Amino acid sequence: MGLFEHAHAQEVRKGQNTDSPWLAVPLISSDPKVGTSAGALAGYLHRFDEQSPTSTFGATANYSNTDSYTIGLFARTYFGGDRHRLIAGIASGKIRNDYDDFLGSGLPVQTTDDLRFGAVRYLRRAGGGWFVGAQALATNYTITGQNALTDRVLDLLGLTGFDSNGVGVMVQFDNRDNQESPSTGRLFQISNLAYRKSLGGDESFDTYSAKFQQYLSYGAGHVTAFRIQGRFTNDAPVGAYSSVDLRGYVRGNYLAENAVSFEVEERYRLAERWAIAGFAGAACLFDSVSDCGDSGAWYPAAGGGIVYTIKPKEKMVVRLDYAVGKEGNSGAYLRFGHPF
Numbered sequence: 001m002g003l004f005e006h007a008h009a010q011e012v013r014k015g016q017n018t019d020s021p022w023l024a025v026p027l028i029s030s031d032p033k034v035g036t037s038a039g040a041l042a043g044y045l046h047r048f049d050e051q052s053p054t055s056t057f058g059a060t061a062n063y064s065n066t067d068s069y070t071i072g073l074f075a076r077t078y079f080g081g082d083r084h085r086l087i088a089g090i091a092s093g094k095i096r097n098d099y100d101d102f103l104g105s106g107l108p109v110q111t112t113d114d115l116r117f118g119a120v121r122y123l124r125r126a127g128g129g130w131f132v133g134a135q136a137l138a139t140n141y142t143i144t145g146q147n148a149l150t151d152r153v154l155d156l157l158g159l160t161g162f163d164s165n166g167v168g169v170m171v172q173f174d175n176r177d178n179q180e181s182p183s184t185g186r187l188f189q190i191s192n193l194a195y196r197k198s199l200g201g202d203e204s205f206d207t208y209s210a211k212f213q214q215y216l217s218y219g220a221g222h223v224t225a226f227r228i229q230g231r232f233t234n235d236a237p238v239g240a241y242s243s244v245d246l247r248g249y250v251r252g253n254y255l256a257e258n259a260v261s262f263e264v265e266e267r268y269r270l271a272e273r274w275a276i277a278g279f280a281g282a283a284c285l286f287d288s289v290s291d292c293g294d295s296g297a298w299y300p301a302a303g304g305g306i307v308y309t310i311k312p313k314e315k316m317v318v319r320l321d322y323a324v325g326k327e328g329n330s331g332a333y334l335r336f337g338h339p340f
Contacts, residue, residue, distance in 0.1 A: 035068075117140070195240075223266075
């Protein structure tokens with residue numbers, strides 16, 4: 001019996017059905033550069049009214065073979081006839097990384113990251129598919145080396161961690177037909193975070209983000225999905241630089257002031273609950289736009305996966321993906337939800 005069938009069989013044996021408000025899924029990721037982690041997500045589903053999408057309240061935890069761990073609580077809510085959207089989360093963890101080539105320096109580096117953060121975002125519908133709102137993020141982040149040489153390298157790179165508190169605004173357009181597994185529609189959003197010492201942080205700097213996603217349905221439930229996104233910084237410390245946000249790469253292994261990426265994914269439905277996916281994309285890390293004229297600034301990725309619908313009514317899925325990038329980067333992921 002496969003992993004997904006086993007989870008479904010357990011749900012049935014416990015007297016539950018697919019309309020149960022409870023959700024429990026395993027989470028696994030494996031990367032040759034930073035090891036393998038395993039954990040779980042447990043959640044409670046609630047629909048506040050008929051016009052609003054299903055809200056999720058949950059907790060996650062995982063542990064890796066590098067003696068790393070993360071734990072977190074989150075809420076993603078829709079209410080008031082989907083006029084209001086509130087997302088919040090807190091997390092804490094210790095992450096031990098073993099990089100073969102840290103930030104392209106050619107040096108093998110072992111680091112320990114202590115991380116605590118809290119985030120909240122509120123959006124209110126302004127009309128049609130348009131939302132406006134605000135967001136805030138507080139992070140306490142410390143990175144240390146596993147020996148004196150590593151500490152020296154981190155100091156030279158400016159990667160020593162910091163406390164940061166930021167606030168910002170967001171404008172979003174969203175006419176997707178479903179929040180969990182869209183088959184039609186598009187999402188567009190722009191936002192910023194202004195980190196300031198006056199808010200209690202160690203540094204004052206700005207980040208700006210933009211995202212566009214498009215979903216096209218065809219045939220018997222097949223979907224083509226596109227994503228283009230960018231993150232840009234101003235006066236940010238190295239620890240707050242942008243990274244590659246593609247499957248197959250470890251976030252933070254490559255950094256630059258700015259990043260743009262694009263990705264396309266084909267989701268081909270095989271049966272009521274099953275689908276397969278294939279995806280490809282690339283990201284450019286740059287300090288100035290001209291850097292993207294250098295092939296070394298580009299990070300391609302491609303891969304495929306298996307998709308299982310664990311909650312048909314809400315169209316919630318569990319995915320097993322494998323992706324490869326350049327320079328020996330690769331990763332396998334068992335996760336809840338689509339990447340986009």
